[in-house]
Amino acid sequence: MYNYSDFDEAFVRARVAQFTQQVERRLDGSLTEEEFRPLRLMNGLYLQLHAYMLRIAIPYGTLNPNQMRQLAHIATTWDKGYGHFTTRQNIQFNWPLLTDVPAILGALADVEMHAIQTSGNCVRNVTADHFAGAAADEVEDPRPYAELLRQWSTDHPEFQFLPRKFKIAITGSPNDRAVTRAHDIGLRMHRNDKGEPGFEVMVGGGLGRTPMIGHTVRDFLPVADLLPYTEAVLSVYNTLGRRDNKYKARIKITVHETGAAEMTRLIEARFAELRPLFGGNDQVLLDYIRAAFAPPSFRNAPVDGYDAFYKADPSFRAWADTNLATHRHDQYAIVTISVKAHGETPGDATADQMRVMADLAEKFGHSDLRISHEQNVILPHVHKSDLPAVHAALVQAGLGTANVGLISDIIACPGMDYCALATARSIPVAQKIALRFEELQLEHDVGPLKIKISGCINACGHHHVGHIGILGLDRAGVENYQITLGGDGTETAVIGDKTGPGFAYDEIVPAIERLVRAYLELRSEASETFLQTYRRLGLEPFKAALYVAEGEQDAA
Amino acid sequence: MSRSFTPKVVTANDLRLGDVVYLKADDQWTRLHTEAELIDDEAHAQMRLLHGAAQKLLVVGAYLADAKLGPNGPEPTHFREEFRTRGPSNYAHGKQADLSNV
Numbered sequence A: 001m002y003n004y005s006d007f008d009e010a011f012v013r014a015r016v017a018q019f020t021q022q023v024e025r026r027l028d029g030s031l032t033e034e035e036f037r038p039l040r041l042m043n044g045l046y047l048q049l050h051a052y053m054l055r056i057a058i059p060y061g062t063l064n065p066n067q068m069r070q071l072a073h074i075a076t077t078w079d080k081g082y083g084h085f086t087t088r089q090n091i092q093f094n095w096p097l098l099t100d101v102p103a104i105l106g107a108l109a110d111v112e113m114h115a116i117q118t119s120g121n122c123v124r125n126v127t128a129d130h131f132a133g134a135a136a137d138e139v140e141d142p143r144p145y146a147e148l149l150r151q152w153s154t155d156h157p158e159f160q161f162l163p164r165k166f167k168i169a170i171t172g173s174p175n176d177r178a179v180t181r182a183h184d185i186g187l188r189m190h191r192n193d194k195g196e197p198g199f200e201v202m203v204g205g206g207l208g209r210t211p212m213i214g215h216t217v218r219d220f221l222p223v224a225d226l227l228p229y230t231e232a233v234l235s236v237y238n239t240l241g242r243r244d245n246k247y248k249a250r251i252k253i254t255v256h257e258t259g260a261a262e263m264t265r266l267i268e269a270r271f272a273e274l275r276p277l278f279g280g281n282d283q284v285l286l287d288y289i290r291a292a293f294a295p296p297s298f299r300n301a302p303v304d305g306y307d308a309f310y311k312a313d314p315s316f317r318a319w320a321d322t323n324l325a326t327h328r329h330d331q332y333a334i335v336t337i338s339v340k341a342h343g344e345t346p347g348d349a350t351a352d353q354m355r356v357m358a359d360l361a362e363k364f365g366h367s368d369l370r371i372s373h374e375q376n377v378i379l380p381h382v383h384k385s386d387l388p389a390v391h392a393a394l395v396q397a398g399l400g401t402a403n404v405g406l407i408s409d410i411i412a413c414p415g416m417d418y419c420a421l422a423t424a425r426s427i428p429v430a431q432k433i434a435l436r437f438e439e440l441q442l443e444h445d446v447g448p449l450k451i452k453i454s455g456c457i458n459a460c461g462h463h464h465v466g467h468i469g470i471l472g473l474d475r476a477g478v479e480n481y482q483i484t485l486g487g488d489g490t491e492t493a494v495i496g497d498k499t500g501p502g503f504a505y506d507e508i509v510p511a512i513e514r515l516v517r518a519y520l521e522l523r524s525e526a527s528e529t530f531l532q533t534y535r536r537l538g539l540e541p542f543k544a545a546l547y548v549a550e551g552e553q554d555a556a
Numbered sequence B: 001m002s003r004s005f006t007p008k009v010v011t012a013n014d015l016r017l018g019d020v021v022y023l024k025a026d027d028q029w030t031r032l033h034t035e036a037e038l039i040d041d042e043a044h045a046q047m048r049l050l051h052g053a054a055q056k057l058l059v060v061g062a063y064l065a066d067a068k069l070g071p072n073g074p075e076p077t078h079f080r081e082e083f084r085t086r087g088p089s090n091y092a093h094g095k096q097a098d099l100s101n102v
Ligand code: SF4
Pocket: A413, A414, A415, A416, A419, A420, A421, A422, A423, A454, A455, A456, A457, A458, A459, A460, A461
């Protein structure tokens, strides 16, 4: 993986020293909160409901074992023994004291990590396909491009005060696992007629208050044009984006108001100006970065042990069926570690669990770990013969849940248990749904089904692109949950449809159960997924199931 | 006392700890909602908010939150403020754990 250059190292250390002094000056009164707030936010430090929260970037979701161990160390030394992985491939600590944050940032710098640009109106952590470099369907590992974008966007003088925050996601596969269509810029790799790799560039996607699917502004961008083109998009947005209204400031509104065709024209015109200014140093740097992402030296060993174990052990088989994905090397598998044990908080890992995952990555996974936007942890390269040992160790650590892609593999944002912006809780709703379906023993029968929950309109829980989306609102001083159906975050992305009136906190789990039971009745065969059934039949039959109880009550 | 005015407490977060605090009638900050000063006059509420917000070396983000009188003192009326008196629902962290011996 990429290691910091001397420049990166010095830059991050300087920022830690700066912030240490800023905290001191806040505490002795030489900085007011109004002055300090933007400074702490630039270093990822938020004030939430009950405490400060530190958001740390995990660039393109990639961690090495030492970094994971350092996160465990931070969790036990300065927090409450756990961390929360987010949909933005960040990790959040929910309980740091202000006075400890400089030490935490120092500990992060020791392992080449930081919390810079995890807040503010700048280019945020660049997210990527969590199977990058391992997936069988991949055109190319997208992470060198993500790293190039990270270096270019970090402290970029022109783009520190954009109209609003800016999120870039990248996938190296035609199958989109990085929700690229719901980002300010989405980059999806594919090959042109000549077989050369390039990007489909999508602009103006985003969830939140006004959910939109990105528009394709370029079908095929040669990889060498990535930086000037991205700079052109940001430059047009920086000029046109609305600074007068926070709710209209994201690029999706700029695209909407300007029109996709005009936006494309402006971007291309700006690109024509910028392209000649890139003299090739970016490509030299890219080559250097590429070398750091060279694939591991894969082992060549028999896999019969795996096959025999798979046949013999039903619990291993269940886990293998849900939690493994196809690796490009046929002796290998991609392991998704579910950080979603039934009844636990989605995305929360204890320090002990982090250490177990770090050890497993070191011993069996070519020292590579990934964090997915779905709040799970990935071991991207595990030789199949090692899978039984990996599974056994995971089960021991409470990480062996066989539910990836199933109904209990829920995305949930922190919601009103932590987040100051929340209008309702999301975590306990996720916990209750997972426990209910475990009790019913239904989830394997139900099959692939993505539930995504947000605690407010900002949609950090991606509810719009959940097959079932749940949005927590405050309706007249009471928590109320609105349901959307048929959302999809992949290359066939769509925003889900609203079903109708929301449900009270106590009613939301039964409502979800009615929906799922309706699906089981309606599906044409066991292999037809929830999303396929929804696409075939539309909203009505699900709506009927959802509001039936209410109708009956009215009639009574 | 104005009839239409919903009683309030002044609340904020502790600058160093981040923990939720409430302003008492004696000008001290408390971590217990029940010890807060329940303010039932709008003009007085504004004065108390200014007083609380001015303590910049102790607290951050002071604001007025609706409250009502309960058997043990002031209680929140909105669920958000209720959560702030306790901590999160997924772990016994925050006030519900820290203050359980108080
Ligand atoms: S969706 Fe809302 S409640 Fe959830 S984390 Fe984002 S801002 Fe907070």
